[in-house]
Amino acid sequence: MKEEKSIEEIKSEIKHFPDAENPYKLLDLKLTPVEKWAAGVPAVIAAISDLFEEKTVIRGTRALFKMNQFGGFDCPSCAWPDPDDERSPLGEYCENGAKALAEEATTKRVTPEFFAKNSVYDLAKMNDYQIGKLGRLTDPMYLPKGGTHYQKISWDDAFKKIAEHLNKLDSPNEAAFYTSGRTSNEASFVYQLFAKEFGTNNMPDCSNMCHETSGTALIPVIGIGKGTVKLEDFDNADVVVIIGQNPGTNAPRMMSALEKTKNNGGKIIAINPLPEAGLMGFHNPQQLNGVIGHGVKLADLYLPVKINGDMALLKALERLLLEMEAKFPGQVLDMDFISEKTMGFEAFAEQFENPSYHIDALARECGVRREDLEEAASMLAFKKKIIVCWGMGLTQQPNGVDMIREIVNILLLKGSIGIKGGGVCSVRGNSNVQGNRTMLINEKPTEAQLDRLQEYFGFQVPRAHGYDVVRAIKAIHEGKIKFMFCMGGNFLSATPDTTYTANAMRKLELLVCVSTKLNRGHLIHGKEAIILPTYGRSDKDIVNGEVQIVTAENSMGVVQHSKGMLDAVSDNLINETQIACRMAMETLKDRSVVDWQRYHDSYDAVRDDIEQCIPGFENFNVRVREKGGFYLPNRARDEQYFVPQLGGKAPFTLTELPVNSLEADEFMMATTRTHDQFNTTIYGLDDRYRGIKNERRVIFMNQKDIDSLGFKAGDKVDLYNFDDGIERVAPLFVIVSYQIPEKNTMTYFPETNVLVSVNNVVKDSNMPASKYVKIQIKQHDPAVYKKVDEMLIQGEIDS
CATH class of the missing domain: 3.40.50.740 (Rossmann fold)
Known part of the structure; x- marks a missing residue:
């Protein structure tokens, strides 16, 4: 029989087992200007400096020139593809890939x-x-x-x-x-x-x-749980839509593909709560223009969507496309593709008779101006070669499965799946x-x-x-x-x-x-x-x-x-x-x-x-x-053959518009990476593109929200979540004023994973909904550490 210990005995032993979190200790936060572009010479310097830090300059440099090369080894970082034809002799890797290699090749x-x-x-x-x-x-x-x-x-x-x-x-x-x-x-x-x-x-x-949501969403509608594009499709795309994904940090080599899109006359629409550097511009360190020139502008249009406002935004684009098709019959939608390759179009179109789908109502829900939504729809209207890319900004929202199916709806309207220069692209994380x-x-x-x-x-x-x-x-x-x-x-x-x-x-x-x-x-x-x-x-x-x-x-x-x-x-x-x-x-x-x-x-x-x-x-x-x-075989990509049980057709999906409500003292929080990390691996303490130096315990807030709470930038706060009737607390964060929609906040993981309830999951895929966490923000109280200890003590009692 297990010997029961008193709470006093357990408290006395609390020092014998470690906290689940990083130590609750602030470093020395310095704010630097927010970057308007990614990569360039600073990325090269950062990559090289990591080799010195890991005491592997010669060994590591030799390995870098073999990484992602034919006959070499695969990058241990992200899963972005290598070119099928020729690869750069200067290096087929990005800053984060070099950092991953430095830690792997370390002599420590x-x-x-x-x-x-x-x-x-x-x-x-x-x-x-x-x-x-x-x-x-x-x-x-x-x-x-x-x-x-x-x-x-x-x-x-x-x-x-x-x-x-x-x-x-x-x-x-x-x-x-x-x-x-x-x-x-x-x-x-x-x-x-x-x-x-x-x-x-x-x-x-x-x-x-990470991407269970993608597979769950795609298999019933296109017959395969993977993307339908090749790297070369970015060379041919008329429009690339990037939603809920930050290529500058999460898949930096993707920016080279986007550069080719732009050089070949394509347009880019960026949809994200934050105006990330890797969405705005790219300085290619392997080209003269990227070293001493102005690089290339990436996003032609940036839509600052609210957290979980993506569904309203997607439905707004669909409504606008349907309206434009009525004005220009046969020029906006691919009716032949819809007739031959899809099913359920009539019911899909009828849903927009619902008053809640009026364009002004949808604009309010997503937080994007009607004029910008109309511009985005116009960029899509008379183009067919459209790629839509997404990352965990969508997959970790509670309705992420529905939102990805809504993306597929748009591409089905346009006949943009299974064609050169068009399709779905779920940007995966780890290398395999x-x-x-x-x-x-x-x-x-x-x-x-x-x-x-x-x-x-x-x-x-x-x-x-x-x-x-x-x-x-x-x-x-x-x-x-x-x-x-x-x-x-x-x-x-x-x-x-x-x-x-x-x-x-x-x-x-x-x-x-x-x-x-x-x-x-x-x-x-x-x-x-x-x-x-x-x-x-x-x-x-x-x-x-x-x-x-x-x-x-x-x-x-x-x-x-x-x-x-x-x-x-x-x-x-x-x-x-x-x-x-x-x-x-x-x-x-x-x-x-x-x-x-x-x-x-x-x-x-x-x-x-x-x-x-x-x-x-x-x-x-x-x-x-x-x-x-x-x-590997991909019939949706190669044959426009979709769901076998539906005779190879792709069904339009009817989804619901989420009801997003917050109490007066609540804010919506999404977790994100710094530029100096890959998943849970922390390479450094800076987030160069967002202007954060030597600190991770920060919360990005709109200045109006900071003022409404009576705080100022630089104040120390504690973050609380009360899902399931349980108090969860992440102590000691520093407020940073940032360009983010009102009532929305952003923090880094894993520091705020403690606030994500195990029951806050994505419908159908059962993934943690880490991009949709309701929090309260309170002035930092040193006594909060006692609450954290009590949670650990209670866990010890339970076990």
Whole structure:
């Protein structure tokens, strides 16, 4: 029986386990001018300075010239595609890619001796930036029950402990297997295969937090959960619409594609609450005009939409297009395409008879002037080659699925899907997040996918859907999941409701993390914890004396190979594919029907079986070694063939206009990245384009809102959320006056993930709605820290 502790005893022990958050400490905020353009010489300087900081100038520079090149290795950062034809000899990478490579190629090391000197509690006193800058992990580490320090463990003993925990579970469904988007196709395939042979579909992954909404929205309306454009389509587009996405920070190489759009006479419409530098202008550091000239203006029209006003804006554009078609029959809408390739147009058009869809009402809802909406519609009206791009600014809103389907509605009106220079473009994050899903990393695989695996391998695959990220967090809290294996990533910092999630993670019997570097997710652990160090994308992955290739799929469906070229920082690293295989062999032993040793010894063998199990990978080992790789099938793009169940047609979708209301003391908050981070990885403490230097705990507010609350820029405040009747608090933020719609605010994640309720999710996709959080803003009270401690204490009592 568990020995009950008094609250007083737990309070006395609070110092023995770390906070779930970055330390609540302000640095020295400096404000600089907000940039009007992105990239240029400052980006080059920033990239080079990171190589010096990581003490890897020669090693790192040599690697940069191989990154994203034919025969080189894939960038470990975003999933923006490489050119199919020729690639720049000066470098096919951006500032953030260079920063990611610098941290991967660093010569700094986190050794067992380091862990012996530093307790988990002491490490947690560091902020995420400091933790990430410690260096590469060198050896497997184990934290025993009740332990204060990680200690070295052999690989054999690590796998034995993992197998012991897995085999003593009452059900396979008491285990969960998380995947980061950087995992290769080969590792992803064997990882999901092990989970299924073990007996569970509990495979939450990073898609559940970034683009699950995109796939959920697209499959029922165009028949595929991916985009329908190639990189070359940007060269031919008449109009590119960028909505809820910031290319300058999240996919900087995208700006080169947008530059080609502009150079070829195309126009760009930017829709975003903030006027981001990467939407406004681009100085290409590889061209003279980008170094000493004025660069290129990107957005021809910027629409400053309110948070979650996107739906009203999209409906306004549709109404205007329908009205223009009535004036110019057959010139605005593609009626032949609508008749032959779609269904439901009449009902779609009839909805605009609703008075709430009057253009002035929609303009008020979205916060954009009627004149600007009319200009946007005019830019679209007589053009057909239209690309619409979006990011997490849409996918993390509660009605994100509906908004993406509304984007598809517009493109169906114009006949702009499946043509050269037109289509949908979901701008993905991590470098193989799309490939993970193709490799069946999915908590709800289809029956056809399961049938094929069962037929080929001969074991009974689990059929019940598993847990996604949000459901997994709740299941851990409820004691339904007792073991969690994380193949990369930083689960704690990426997820919502940080205190709730942290208190859940502490209930796990064992948490295992495969990682290249230390992160806060290793410091908020289960009763036992293991860290398994692995190769980065740039490292030589040597199997049986030969450097291996791995493969990844970019955000436009190209599968290409990647071959590391740096000597690893330690002789005691194991690649992810072999980690999954050794876990399988040790756990399943003789009851497995899969030849795990064959996969362990040969990535070609893995690819041979991928070819047998997943459509589109015919002759995989040969085609992936060809220059530039190959495109996966995409009938929506290649044939204008959409939903098979509808005879290849695409249905128009009827969506609802959301009701967005705030109390007088409430504000809408959306979380965002700084320019000095990628997802949860913090490269630095500056947000150069937004004029923020040496601080992350800031809240961007409209000056009128600052005045209405009686504050001034620079004041310190605490942020509160009260969803579900629970008080959540993020203490100590500095107000920054910024160009943002009234009653809207912006903050950085993961610092404000604590305010995102685990129940605040996107309809249908069940993703955290981190771009739609109602908050109250109060003057900073030092006593707020006591509230945070009480939340941690309550979590300790519960566990």
